[in-house]
Amino acid sequence: MCVEITKTLLITIVVISLYVPHVFQQTLKAELNPGCDNCPEDLNVLTVSYQEPHFSTHFVINSYSDRSVPSVFISSSRANSSLQFNWPAILNDSSTQPAVFLANSSFYGILFTYLYKYNDTLDVADLSKYTDGVSKISTNQCFWYLSDWDPKPNALGLLSVGLKCNDTRSVAVFGTHGHVELRFTFSDKDQYSLDAPHVILVGGLAVRIKVTIQRLSIAKRAGIPYAKTRWALGLALISNTTLLPNAQFANSTSVSINDEPAPGTFKDVTIFLSNNSYMTWKSVCYVNESSAELKTSRAVTVSSQSLIDKNTKKLIVTRSFVPFIFGLDLPAIRAVNISFGDSGDGFYKASKYIHWSVDLGLGAPPVVGLSGLVWMMIFMAGSVLVISFGLLILFVVLRFCRRWSTSSDNYEHALLTDPEHDAEDADV
DSSP states (O other): OHHHHHHHHHHHHHHHHHHHHHHTOOEEEEEESTTOSSOOTTOEEEEEEEEOSSOEEEEEEEEOSTTSOOEEEEEEESTTOOOEEOHHHHHTTOOSSOOEEOTTOOOEEEEEEEEEEEEOTTOOOOGGGOOSSEEEEEGGGEEEEEEEEOSSOOTTSEEEEEEEEEEESSSOOEEEEEEEEEEEEEESSOEEOSSSSOOEEOTTTEEEEEEEEEEEOOOEETTEEOTTEEEEEEEEEEESSOOOTTOOOEEEEEEOSOOSSSTTOOEEEEEEEETTEEEEEESOEESOSSOOSGGGEEOEEEOOOBOOOHHHHHHHHHHSSHHHHHTTSOOEEEEEEEEEOOTTSOTGGGTSEEEEEEEEEESSOOOOOOOHHHHHHHHHHHHHHHHHHHHHHHHHHHHHHHHHHHHHHHHHHHHHOOHHHHHHHHHO
């Protein structure tokens, strides 16, 4: 009887041990227009949720019509919470009050507001150096569409969403087969990115946005193409916080000796949208789709943060998802411009391709430690220095001992020599 009871208890313990981890397993999933029964085809409000036993993280990616500014927002709340949408207000474009709700939460986000085309006559790859001759193209001119999305993570634990534009309303932006793509990647665990730069994507707490600008047109005047055309990107950073009128979001730049994630790149830039949210990126972009390495990497130059102007505010209020998140009482918003390229790189026409990645996340940005290879190289370099220094000391000691020994022998020889005897020998 006791034996049977013991067997039953053991079986129960084994079953519970196998079952419990699955009950509390993290989940990552995506939904398109959740809860909207009669949504139009051009409405793309995609949510990604990450659930853990103690909290949940929620992302909202949208280009809510083909005339809107694409954006991504992030927030967190208690476990098992979910986003709620007032779809009638969204469908009727009634944005006087928030239409997206999440209990006990704050939203932070990035809007992709403008594409800039300019003739870089100084070859400095920095949009902020120019005020004249810059074409400012609002992204709501694009026909955005949801190119692909995964409802669940793949075998690697990655979930991907793609927004793409390959046509515009009135502005000649694209060349043959040209497009702009925003690729949003999520992970259910911490892991290094497969694409360069190979930095850590934090599981459930961050999204990586890869911006690809391919085969865009070259600026022209009187029908003649500008040989020095470059493209830049405009962003609006949004935080449910309060900033003084002329204040900026806190930012930092860190430098590391480790360039394994992005060969030749040692600098990371981070902008803190609050004490618990951030956007961060490596100061590098790439001009080749299939070969992201040192020879295909270029610099990234970021402008100072600035207040949004009247046109940008109107664009955000009338052509973005921001009012559905915050209402018309807009939170802190700052604009930055991202310039791509290096002096002497041949300008945009040399590659007709750029991709750049930025992470939006909650908590603290990930810190990439030194890999085993880097530690081994440091150890080897240190060993060489220690051995060299030791050999140098040994050489100096031996040289000193030899000279001291020679001086001692000469001194003893002088003491043993008889001066008078030497004088008599000299007289003889």
